[in-house]
Amino acid sequence: MGNIGSREILRLSVNGRQHELLVKPYATLLEVLREDLRLTGTKHGCEAGECGACVVLVDGTPQLSCLVLPGQIEGSEVTTIEGVSNGSELHPVQQAFMDHGALQCGYCTPGMVLSSKALLDSNPSPTRDEINEALSGNLCRCTGYVSIIEAVEDAGRAMA
Amino acid sequence: MLRLPRFSYLRPGSVAEAAQVLSEYGSRARVVAGGTDLLPKMKRGQMEPEVVIGLGHINELRGIRATEDGGFEIGACVTLSEVVASPELRAAYPGYVHAAALVSTPALRNSGTIGGNLCVDTRCNYYDESYEWRKALGFCMKKDGNICRVAPASATCRAIASSDTAPAAISMGATVVLVGPNGQREVPVESLYQDDGQFYMTKAPDEILTSLRMPSPGHWKSSYVKVRNRGSIDFPLVGVAAAIQMKGSLVEACRIVITAVGPQPLDVSQAAGALVGKEIDDTLLEEVATEAAKPARPLDNADLSYVWRKRMTRRAIEQAIREAAEVG
Numbered sequence: 001m002g003n004i005g006s007r008e009i010l011r012l013s014v015n016g017r018q019h020e021l022l023v024k025p026y027a028t029l030l031e032v033l034r035e036d037l038r039l040t041g042t043k044h045g046c047e048a049g050e051c052g053a054c055v056v057l058v059d060g061t062p063q064l065s066c067l068v069l070p071g072q073i074e075g076s077e078v079t080t081i082e083g084v085s086n087g088s089e090l091h092p093v094q095q096a097f098m099d100h101g102a103l104q105c106g107y108c109t110p111g112m113v114l115s116s117k118a119l120l121d122s123n124p125s126p127t128r129d130e131i132n133e134a135l136s137g138n139l140c141r142c143t144g145y146v147s148i149i150e151a152v153e154d155a156g157r158a159m160a
Numbered sequence: 161m162l163r164l165p166r167f168s169y170l171r172p173g174s175v176a177e178a179a180q181v182l183s184e185y186g187s188r189a190r191v192v193a194g195g196t197d198l199l200p201k202m203k204r205g206q207m208e209p210e211v212v213i214g215l216g217h218i219n220e221l222r223g224i225r226a227t228e229d230g231g232f233e234i235g236a237c238v239t240l241s242e243v244v245a246s247p248e249l250r251a252a253y254p255g256y257v258h259a260a261a262l263v264s265t266p267a268l269r270n271s272g273t274i275g276g277n278l279c280v281d282t283r284c285n286y287y288d289e290s291y292e293w294r295k296a297l298g299f300c301m302k303k304d305g306n307i308c309r310v311a312p313a314s315a316t317c318r319a320i321a322s323s324d325t326a327p328a329a330i331s332m333g334a335t336v337v338l339v340g341p342n343g344q345r346e347v348p349v350e351s352l353y354q355d356d357g358q359f360y361m362t363k364a365p366d367e368i369l370t371s372l373r374m375p376s377p378g379h380w381k382s383s384y385v386k387v388r389n390r391g392s393i394d395f396p397l398v399g400v401a402a403a404i405q406m407k408g409s410l411v412e413a414c415r416i417v418i419t420a421v422g423p424q425p426l427d428v429s430q431a432a433g434a435l436v437g438k439e440i441d442d443t444l445l446e447e448v449a450t451e452a453a454k455p456a457r458p459l460d461n462a463d464l465s466y467v468w469r470k471r472m473t474r475r476a477i478e479q480a481i482r483e484a485a486e487v488g
Contacts, residue, residue: 004210005166025169025212028199047162048200050393055267061241062267067199069192071169072216115267136392137265 010070014039015083023070030054030065033080041081041110045139052138055111056080062115064137081110084117093117096155097148104142111138116152124160126152162203162290167210171217175339175370178213183341183366185211191368193221193237194271196264197280205291206281206303221275221370224249230376236275236369240325241266243274253374255382255401255484259328262386265393275369278326278336278349282319282357282423283395284461286310302358310461318459319357320420326353327401327417327425328384334374340367350417353424360423379405379412383483385476389463396420397462398473402480411435414481421456421473428452432481440485449477 010023014037021036030047033039033056045053047066054066057079084091090098093116103109112135119126119134126134131152132145140148172178182189190209192198193216201207215221221237224246232249243249243260250257263269263277286294286309287302299305301317308314329349337346347362349372354362363369382403388394399419405412414432419425431452438444458469 004168006168008169024166026164026167028164031163044161047203049196049264049268052265052267058270061270063271064196064267067194067196067268068271069169069195069199069212069214071171072192072195072214134266137267 014078029068052111055114062118092158093155096151100147100151102147102151108140170213193273193276196272232374234372237273240269240272252377255384256328259324259384280323282360283322284319317357322395327419330417331401331403331415337371338367357423383480385480387472398476400476400480402484404484409439421458445478449474
């Protein structure tokens with residue numbers, strides 16, 4: 001082992017693109033995405049695993065990027081909010097959030113969209129309880145949750 | 161912004177290698193599985209390892225395996241979500257699986273592991289503040305200081321046992337496998353903890369918890385009740401695991417384990433003796449719950465008032481016994 005915390009090479013696939021990066025082993029996945037890859041769609045929130053603003057998909061599963069060390073997920077496929085749309089065509093979840101006005105300041109929205117996408121990918125017609133449960137770790141402090149939940153229901157119908 | 165302090169990250173490929181690396185670095189190292197407990201604590205300066213040893217790369221720590229005695233062995237790096245998604249575990253241990261499902265949020269459970277939850281650090285409103293906050297007010301004995309700021313007369317730290325799955329595992333008579341430099345040993349989950357919020361585990365620092373062994377559920381039916389501030393995210397303010405065997409409408413045996421009311425989970429099954437051979441009714445249940453809640457010592461170191469938490473311990477015990485008796 002070299003000096004404590006010396007940089008090391010990390011191979012990471014993000015939004016379908018392979019990256020080879022020289023990173024600090026103590027930088028979180030959130031920091032690597034935002035600072036090394038300049039993918040600033042993923043947000044810093046509480047940084048302690050309580051708010052869901054930093055949710056990204058790791059092999060299709062929502063995880064808190066503020067609590068993941070990149071070394072832990074080497075070889076996995078990471079999807080951030082930048083990788084959700086198909087070019088300029090919005091993902092059905094994004095479109096439904098727009099149609100329902102399911103955001104105000106937008107800070108929680110990337111995490112909300114990714115948690116919703118993961119739910120709908122595995123369960124296209126979830127019940128309200130299932131939506132509530134899937135989004136229970138994503139805190140919104142301005143719009144309230146009704147329009148968000150309705151947007152997820154609509155997106156499910158659009159994706160079916 | 162909360163940044164992690166400097167450390168190196170190691171990726172052992174086997175338990176033997178991990179144990180060797182851990183004994184080499186001693187107190188300068190910490191193992192990490194999901195990281196959902198360790199990383200926030202490192203950001204707040206509560207833990208400062210120079211070396212973090214990742215267990216997630218070790219295949220032998222993954223997987224849920226049926227055992228010959230009709231039970232299950234669950235690898236330490238199985239995530240809480242994997243436990244929640246397992247129909248076999250849900251059928252055999254509804255209380256344990258429900259406890260796993262109530263840990264924090266879906267995204268956290270996708271990283272957080274069953275081994276990590278059994279080892280989760282004790283919690284305290286004082287200790288769980290940022291480094292700057294604690295530095296300004298004076299440190300406590302759990303980190304950098306020498307007195308308990310919550311109970312200054314106490315000789316030991318009174319931080320709260322906060323694992324939801326530990327009491328449920330204890331109520332099923334589960335054991336864990338620990339691997340250290342001198343080989344492996346198997347101990348009951350109950351004896352993994354002690355009445356000290358600082359040194360809350362009896363596991364040696366150079367031992368790695370590698371699996372949880374759940375015995376055959378036999379005729380035990382089980383439940384878990386969690387009292388907390390919000391319906392998601394929060395740690396328990398009171399947790400009660402109950403397991404019960406019924407013969408018709410009569411109670412044959414009953415176990416009760418309570419948590420988050422002191423530094424370790426407490427087996428208070430003795431109080432359930434009054435239920436044996438009887439039907440469950442409100443008066444009897446209240447007597448049993450009052451007796452079972454006696455060892456609960458909530459202090460002013462968690463959300464909501466400690467007087468209310470003590471009262472809720474009785475209510476949660478009643479509810480847990482009822483739910484255990486009702487499940488299939």
